[in-house]
Amino acid sequence: xxxxxxxxxxxxxxxxxxxxxxxxxxxxxxxxxxxxxxxxxxxxxxxxxxxxxxxxxxxxxxxxxxxxxxxxxxxxxxxxxxxxxxxxxxxxxxxxxxxxxxxxxxxxxxxxxxxxxxxxxxxxxxxxxxxxxxxxxxxxxxxxxxxxxxxxxxxxxxxxxxxxxxxxxxxxxxxxxxxxxxxxxxxxxxxxxxxxxxxxxxxxxxxxxxxxxxxxxxxxxxxxxxxxxxxxxxxxxxxxxxxxxxxxxxxxxxxxxxxxxxxxxxxxxxxxxxxxxxxxxxxxxxxxxxxxxxxxxxxxxxxxxxxxxxxxxxxxxxxxxxx
Amino acid sequence: xxxxxxxxxxxxxxxxxxxxxxxxxxxxxxxxxxxxxxxxxxxxxxxxxxxxxxxxxxxxxxxxxxxxxxxxxxxxxxxxxxxxxxxxxxxxxxxxxxxxxxxxxxxxxxxxxxxxxxxxxxxxxxxxxxxxxxxxxxxxxxxxxxxxxxxxxxxxxxxxxxxxxxxxxxxxxxxxxxxxxxxxxxxxxxxxxxxxxxxxxxxxxxxxxxxxxxxxxxxxxxxxxxxxxxxxxxxxxxxxxxxxxxxxxxxxxxxxxxxxxxxxxxxxxxxxxxxxxxxxxxxxxxxxxxxxxxxxxxxxxxxxxxxxxxxxxxxxxxxxxxx
Numbered sequence: 024x025x026x027x028x029x030x031x032x033x034x035x036x037x038x039x040x041x042x043x044x045x046x047x048x049x050x051x052x053x054x055x056x057x058x059x060x061x062x063x064x065x066x067x068x069x070x071x072x073x074x075x076x077x078x079x080x081x082x083x084x085x086x087x088x089x090x091x092x093x094x095x096x097x098x099x100x101x102x103x104x105x106x107x108x109x110x111x112x113x114x115x116x117x118x119x120x121x122x123x124x125x126x127x128x129x130x131x132x133x134x135x136x137x138x139x140x141x142x143x144x145x146x147x148x149x150x151x152x153x154x155x156x157x158x159x160x161x162x163x164x165x166x167x168x169x170x171x172x173x174x175x176x177x178x179x180x181x182x183x184x185x186x187x188x189x190x191x192x193x194x195x196x197x198x199x200x201x202x203x204x205x206x207x208x209x210x211x212x213x214x215x216x217x218x219x220x221x222x223x224x225x226x227x228x229x230x231x232x233x234x235x236x237x238x239x240x241x242x243x244x245x246x247x248x249x250x251x252x253x254x255x256x257x258x259x260x261x262x263x264x265x266x267x268x269x270x271x272x273x274x275x276x277x278x279x280x281x282x283x284x285x286x287x288x289x290x291x292x293x294x295x296x297x298x299x300x301x302x303x304x305x306x307x308x309x310x311x312x313x314x315x316x317x318x319x320x321x322x323x324x325x326x327x328x329x330x331x332x333x334x335x336x337x338x339x340x341x342x343x344x345x346x
Numbered sequence: 347x348x349x350x351x352x353x354x355x356x357x358x359x360x361x362x363x364x365x366x367x368x369x370x371x372x373x374x375x376x377x378x379x380x381x382x383x384x385x386x387x388x389x390x391x392x393x394x395x396x397x398x399x400x401x402x403x404x405x406x407x408x409x410x411x412x413x414x415x416x417x418x419x420x421x422x423x424x425x426x427x428x429x430x431x432x433x434x435x436x437x438x439x440x441x442x443x444x445x446x447x448x449x450x451x452x453x454x455x456x457x458x459x460x461x462x463x464x465x466x467x468x469x470x471x472x473x474x475x476x477x478x479x480x481x482x483x484x485x486x487x488x489x490x491x492x493x494x495x496x497x498x499x500x501x502x503x504x505x506x507x508x509x510x511x512x513x514x515x516x517x518x519x520x521x522x523x524x525x526x527x528x529x530x531x532x533x534x535x536x537x538x539x540x541x542x543x544x545x546x547x548x549x550x551x552x553x554x555x556x557x558x559x560x561x562x563x564x565x566x567x568x569x570x571x572x573x574x575x576x577x578x579x580x581x582x583x584x585x586x587x588x589x590x591x592x593x594x595x596x597x598x599x600x601x602x603x604x605x606x607x608x609x610x611x612x613x614x615x616x617x618x619x620x621x622x623x624x625x626x627x628x629x630x631x632x633x634x635x636x637x638x639x640x641x642x643x644x645x646x647x648x649x650x651x652x653x654x655x656x657x658x659x660x661x662x663x664x665x666x667x668x669x
Contacts, residue, residue, distance in 0.1 A: 193523075198521035198522060198523055199521060199522050199535070199545060200516075200521055200545045200546055200549040201545075201546055202544070202545075202546045204539070204545050204546075205539060206535075206536040206537070206539040206540045207536070208536075209532045209533070209535040209536035209539065210532070210533065210536045212522070212529075212532040213529040213530070213531075213532035213533045213536070214529070216527070216528060216529040216532065217529045221525070222522060222523045222524075222525075222527050223523055223524055223525045223527075223634070226523040227633070227634075230608065231607060231608050231609075231610070231633070232610045233608045233609050233610060234609070234610060235571070235573065235577065235609055238568050238571065238606065238608065238609050239568065239569050239571070240569075241565070241568055241569075242564070242565045242566065242567065242568025242569030242570070242571075243565065243569045244565065245561050245562065245564055245565025245568065246562050246563075246565030246566045246569065247565070248558070248561065248562070248565075250558065254558065283561065284554060285553065285554050285556045285561065286554075286556050286557070286558055286561050287554070287555045287556060287557060310550070310554070311546070311550075
């Protein structure tokens with residue numbers, strides 16, 4: 024990340040924090056390591072200044088990230104229960120999400136409210152929706168942007184904050200290997216390690232928590248891959264019966280489509296996931312040469328160039344040949 | 347890596363390079379990313395000084411590391427063929443290996459010869475076997491030591507050398523997540539990225555070259571794991587028939603024992619690998635709490651505390667219950 028955000032913006036945020044008392048933090052649905060790490064880093068900073076802070080997310084923290092929130096301060100947003108807090112909140116940090124739609128239920132509360140909105144994100148967007156925005160697509164993660172902001176504001180980084188920041192950059196860069204990893208990302212990691220972060224401990228907490236059922240189903244999938252186009256396309260299916268047999272939820276399938284890209288020559292990996300008797304979710308992952316969001320769009324879905332998907336209105340047996 | 351090696355040692359090596367003409371580089375059997383990356387970085391430096399350089403290894407470069415050696419300069423050591431070269435060589439760099447035994451065939455040539463031996467390694471050892479030694483167990487990798495040595499000697503780092511160094515540290519730290527990753531490791535990665543290294547490209551070359559047969563067999567293994575001791579021990583077997591059916595070599599099994607450690611609660615993973623009709627190789631991997639080299643030693647083998655193995659003189663069906 025070479026671009027620095029204007030010093031003025033950092034100062035503005037610093038002043039905003041100084042002069043207000045009641046803060047809300049939120050992020051996108053199904054929050055990942057960057058979303059949760061960013062929220063918790065901001066939370067601890069605000070708490071150290073004796074502010075009142077609430078974190079409202081659309082979903083509960085998944086088990087592998089619970090270590091980030093030992094005091095269980097993150098709440099699943101409930102419009103009825105949290106209305107009074109929202110009405111009195113002065114500032115909302117919208118983190119790792121530059122799209123109102125991804126705020127779901129919270130969107131309508133924040134959109135028309137007098138609350139000051141600060142958006143910090145690394146996803147490219149068209150409409151800046153905050154009163155103050157730091158949107159840096161060249162950053163690896165929202166955590167990286169916040170870390171630089173905090174350094175600029177001379178915020179003391181505690182070990183808890185360092186672990187949250189490390190989680191953010193480590194997960195969003197796929198362990199420092201995705202194309203969003205820059206020299207600045209590694210320098211930030213170096214500083215976080217000097218603050219006491221133990222990489223192997225955090226890695227274990229996040230990535231070594233698989234259930235036996237998930238690994239069993241992954242085994243079933245890997246020994247039944249179907250190859251097309253001289254092995255450049257690989258596909259596999261997961262039925263509801265398979266999920267039941269494995270005893271796992273759909274959330275645990277997240278990595279499955281990535282995995283077959285390890286095979287030499289594979290460019291695209293496709294998962295057909297049964298959804299009831301008449302719908303099939305199709306997930307596409309590309310190794311990075313052939314974009315696949317056009318195909319997903321044709322099927323009524325969408326996504327990023329190299330990670331996209333769609334839900335088609337037909338049973339799996341029909342969806343596979345027609346895709 | 348906080349300790350610097352004495353400036354004197356660096357200067358000595360610099361002088362040795364300046365004043366000699368014929369160099370041999372070697373490393374341990376089954377060379378990994380650190381071994382090969384270190385060799386190639388030294389090779390390119392010596393070649394830039396117009397020196398004569400040979401790399402003699404015990405094994406061929408495995409396919410995923412071939413990109414490090416585009417001109418195919420690494421040779422499999424052949425005592426008959428290479429005797430004349432060995433007799434005339436002046437300096438030998440022994441890299442990533444501080445144990446004569448791991449030099450195999452080359453050991454007897456180097457041990458009694460008048461050749462000057464420079465050992466550079468990050469494995470802890472008892473006997474320093476070189477005429478000049480840089481043995482730094484606190485370094486992540488031999489590549490990290492060499493990089494610091496080169497910087498101290500003001501050696502210009504080309505993009506080829508940067509890629510070799512990056513491969514060394516990335517593979518030996520498990521993508522910057524093992525306990526040997528330090529702030530210095532990340533700072534080195536930052537500098538290498540600034541020299542033009544593209545992490546995703548190197549990752550793909552090394553880790554996304556699996557054969558369909560390997561992935562099929564991994565699937566078979568993962569869907570047939572056996573759990574003991576409340577799920578803290580997991581074991582699986584691979585027969586010669588399974589290897590034939592997958593059409594893969596034993597080398598491709600390297601990662602298999604690591605994989606089940608992803609399961610929550612698993613402390614130890616054990617592979618029983620059939621070797622002919624009356625031998626079984628047993629490989630142990632521990633998550634890092636329970637050392638397993640004692641068990642391996644009892645079976646007549648050995649290894650590191652958390653990665654060890656043995657070959658037992660009985661067929662697999664007997665080896666499993668007796669282990």
